[in-house]
Amino acid sequence: MEKEVFDQRDMTILIVDDEPRIRDFVRMNLELEHYLVLEASNGLEALDKLRENLPDLVLLDVMMPEMDGFETLRSIREVSTVPVIMLTVRQNEQDRIHGLDLGADDYIAKPFSPRELLLRIRALLRRSLMPAPARKTEIVVDPDLKIDFTRREVIVRGEKVVLRPTEYRLLYHLLNNAGRLLTHETLLSKVWGREYRDEAHYLRLYITYLRQKLEKDPAHPKYILTERGVGYRFKELEG
Numbered sequence: 001m002e003k004e005v006f007d008q009r010d011m012t013i014l015i016v017d018d019e020p021r022i023r024d025f026v027r028m029n030l031e032l033e034h035y036l037v038l039e040a041s042n043g044l045e046a047l048d049k050l051r052e053n054l055p056d057l058v059l060l061d062v063m064m065p066e067m068d069g070f071e072t073l074r075s076i077r078e079v080s081t082v083p084v085i086m087l088t089v090r091q092n093e094q095d096r097i098h099g100l101d102l103g104a105d106d107y108i109a110k111p112f113s114p115r116e117l118l119l120r121i122r123a124l125l126r127r128s129l130m131p132a133p134a135r136k137t138e139i140v141v142d143p144d145l146k147i148d149f150t151r152r153e154v155i156v157r158g159e160k161v162v163l164r165p166t167e168y169r170l171l172y173h174l175l176n177n178a179g180r181l182l183t184h185e186t187l188l189s190k191v192w193g194r195e196y197r198d199e200a201h202y203l204r205l206y207i208t209y210l211r212q213k214l215e216k217d218p219a220h221p222k223y224i225l226t227e228r229g230v231g232y233r234f235k236e237l238e239g
Contacts, residue, residue, distance in 0.1 A: 011035050011036065011056045011057070011125060012035070012036040012037075012038060012053060012054075012055040012056050012057075013030055013035050013036070013037055013038070013055060013056065013057045013058070013059060013121065014037075014038045014039070014040060014046065014049055014050065014053070014055040014057070014058045014059070015027060015030075015037060015038070015039050015040070015059045016039075016040045016041075016042075016043070016045075016046040016058060016059065016060045016061055016064075016069070016072065017041070017059075017061040017064070017087065018041050018042060018061065018064045018065060019061075020041075022061070022087075022110075023039050023041070026059060026117065027039065029114040029117065029118065030118075030121075033118060035121075038053055038055060042064055042065070042066065042067060043064060043066070043067030043068070043069070043071060043072035043075070044067060046058070046060070046072055046076075047072070047075055047076065047079075050076060050079070050080060050082065051079070054082075055082060056082070056083070056125060056128075057082065057083045057084075057085070057121060057124060057125060057128075058076065058082055058083070058084045058085070059085050059087055059117075059121075060072060060073060060076075060084055060085070060086055060087065060104075061086075061087045061088070062086055062087065062088040062089075062095070062099070063088065063089065069086060069087075069088070069099075070098065070099065070102060073086070073099065073102045073103060073104055074102055074103075076103075077102065077103040081165075083105045083106075083124045083125065083127075083128045084103065084104050084105055084106075085104070085105060085106045085107070085108055085120060085121065085124060086099045086104045086106070086107045086108070087108055087110060087112075088107065088108075088109060088110060089109065089110045096201065097201075097205060100202075100205055103164075105124055105128075105166070106120055106124055108120055119195050120195065123192070123193040123194075123195045123196070126193065127192065127193055128165075138150075139175060139237070141175075141223065141235075141237060142238075144156065144157050144216065145157075145214060145223065147171070147175065149172065152168065154168075154171070154213075154214070156213065156214055157216075161213050161214070163210075163213065164209075166191065166192075166206055167206060167209055167210055167213070169190075169191050170187065170191045170203075170206050170207070170210060171210060171214075173187060173190050173191060174187075174224060174232065174233070174234040175234050177233070177234070178233075178234040178235065178236055178237045179233065179234070179235070179236030179237070180233055181227050181230060181231055181232075181233045182231050182232060182233060183230055183231040184200050184203055184230070184231050185197045186231065187203055187231065187232065188200070188202065188203055191203075191206075203232075207224060207226075207232060210224060211223075211224055222235060223235055
């Protein structure tokens with residue numbers, strides 16, 4: 001059994017939702033698991049609570065009056081890298097992609113079960129607190145791409161490129177297995193956690209993000225290669 005890397009009694013979670021019924025339901029289930037819980041009924045209140053209390057994770061409703069969840073998330077990302085799970089009644093993938101583009105870490109569709117919510121929270125906290133993967137040597141893929149995992153630096157055509165933590169972790173696992181095919185399930189388990197093995201859209205989206213940042217021609221990638229219907233592999237390294 002995998003050992004948890006955090007003590008839930010030390011973790012503070014901020015719930016942001018304009019429906020008191022939802023906040024009460026979520027708070028009760030979180031407190032049963034010994035999390036400390038904060039509440040906000042709108043985006044502005046959420047930003048104040050974020051600055052004052054520095055929560056470890058935010059549960060953020062999308063559909064709120066005046067300042068919706070997307071606008072709130074955009075403001076959160078201007079000041080914090082706190083993990084954010086979006087709560088939404090919307091099911092279409094375009095909304096999920098929009099939230100992830102703005103910096104959300106995960107999505108849960110309403111109505112959700114307490115068990116699903118707790119599993120997602122635990123997985124995201126575990127991932128956010130996990131030490132960043134590191135390799136001791138600089139990897140020179142070719143003259144256009146150099147990665148130093150010790151310094152967390154990615155240099156693309158002479159320019160430093162900033163990767164999000166999830167992008168960085170995905171690149172690490174691809175490069176660490178350069179030349180080898182990694183299945184969708186393997187990458188999802190290694191990068192996001194075992195709970196995400198069926199969430200292929202997360203992987204597709206972050207592969208797209210990486211290609212946009214690393215490839216000269218993302219539509220015809222030379223570094224991150226697709227094995228259709230199976231998975232991805234990073235090009236074999238020379239030498």
